Amino acid sequence: AQSVTQPDARVTVSEGASLQLRCKYSYSATPYLFWYVQYPRQGLQLLLKYYSGDPVVQGVNSFEAEFSKSNSSFHLQKASVHWSDSAVYFCALPGTGGYKVVFGSGTRLLVSP
């Protein structure tokens, strides 16, 4: 069955530092992969997506993610974080039977000044 694992429940980084949030997936083929972000008191917003082709995909607000089939991973990265990046980040992929999404448990990012 499809699954997504985000091993880090919480990550704290200093403003201006680089960031990597980890995502590992289990899927029978090459999946579509997504990162969503949830700011406080808001719904989830699509940050970036991977469908095929170039394994490095760019998203909004200078985020990027790299797909690795050999490692079954889709890690999210940013070169220099800002305090406004503090949020919860979810990795996701399609579920079985259509119409469904498998979400990871989320990683709460805190950017300290």
Added chain:
Amino acid sequence: EAAVTQSPRNKVAVTGGKVTLSCNQTNNHNNMYWYRQDTGHGLRLIHYSYGAGSTEKGDIPDGYKASRPSQENFSLILELATPSQTSVYFCASGDALGGYAEQFFGPGTRLTVL
């Protein structure tokens, strides 16, 4: 301008009362979803719909009903609300993009059942 809107944004209900949460989307998506989000459980799918007049059970449908009277509107109904249904509820819309995993979420409704 917001593509998925929810009402109300906050709701306090009494145990045993009826609660209706509403969702409207202007994305012209066929599919709509209701999730609840609780600490420790992440997002869980309650009901979904793949078009006007259809509703399907998600992973945790017990205690909830759904209604999709039109392409744009999708409601979640709690006929007899219980304190265990205190949560934040999110509506989403989507289509076949990304295997249906590319979804657009509303801002959420915070429901407290006393």
